[in-house]
Amino acid sequence: MKISDRFWSASLEELKKGYIEEEDRYICLICGKKIEKGVVYPGEGVLYEAERYIRVHIEKSHVSVFEHLLQLDKRLTGLTDHQKSLLQLFYQGKNDVEVQQEMGIGSSSTIRNHRFVLKEKERQAKVFLVLMELLKEQNKRSPDHLPPQKTSRVIDDRYNITQEERARIIKNYFPEGANGLLKTLAMKEKNRLVLLGEITKRFEAEKLYTEKEVNEILKTAHDDFVTLRRYLIEYGFMDRKPDGSQYWLKED
Secondary structure, eight states: OOOOHHHHHSOHHHHHHTEEEOSSEEEETTTOOEEETTOOEEETTEEEOHHHHHHHHHHHHHSOHHHHHHTSOHHHHOOOHHHHHHHHHHHTTOOHHHHHHHHTOSOHHHHHHHHHHHHHHHHHHHHHHHHHHHHHHHHTTSOOBOOOOTTOSOOSGGGOOBHHHHHHHHHHHOTTOTTSOOSOSOOOHHHHHHHHHHHGGGSOTTOOBOHHHHHHHHTTTOSOHHHHHHHHHHTTSEEEOTTSSOEEEOOO
C-alpha cells in the first residue's frame, strides 16, 4: 500500500481528520483525492461545501481514518493482529466483558491487562516522538543530510549523504549540467539514488505518461533508457500499471 509524503508530513490532528488543507483545495491523506475549494459538490441528493465533502469522501471511500490505519501493515503500525482486533472492539465501544466474550480469551481482567499494555505502548510512542523531534533539532546544527525518500522500500546507509555530497555527485556524473547526459550508468548505489532523484525532475508531478513518453525523456539522460526506466521503478521513484500502459512519478 502506497503511503504519500503528505501522509508522513501531516500533523497528528491532520492524520486524525484524514485530510490536509492547502490554499485552494483539500487533499485526502489516504488516497490523494483533491477537493477544490469554492465548489459545491452533489452527493445523494445533498449539496456539500468542499471541506464537508472531503469528510463525506473519507466516510464513503475509506469508512474511517481509524479503519484505514488499522489495516496498515505491521511494519507501519507496530501492532500484532491480536492487538488490532482488540483496538477494533475498543473503538466500537465494547466493554471488557463484551470484548472477552467476542474474542474468547481469558477473562475480563485479561482484557483490562491488554488495555494497560496498549496504554504503555501509547506512552512509549510519545516518548519516541519527543526523542525524534529533539534529534531533528540537533541535526539542524549538523551537516545538512538529505531526507530519505519516503517511497523507497528500504532506508539504509545509502541515504547517509549531505547536500554538499549530492551537488558533487551531480556535477561529476552530469558534466554538461543536471539537464544533460549522464557520462555512465556504472556507479555506486548511493550515487545512483542521487542521480535518479535528479532525473525525476524532468517529469511532471501528477502527470500520466506512456512508456514511449518515458523513454523519450530518459533518452535525454542516457542512451540506455531501458535500464534507467527499470531503476526508476525498482528504487521507488516511479510507478506504472501492470500492463505498462501508464507511468507516473510517485509522491515522496
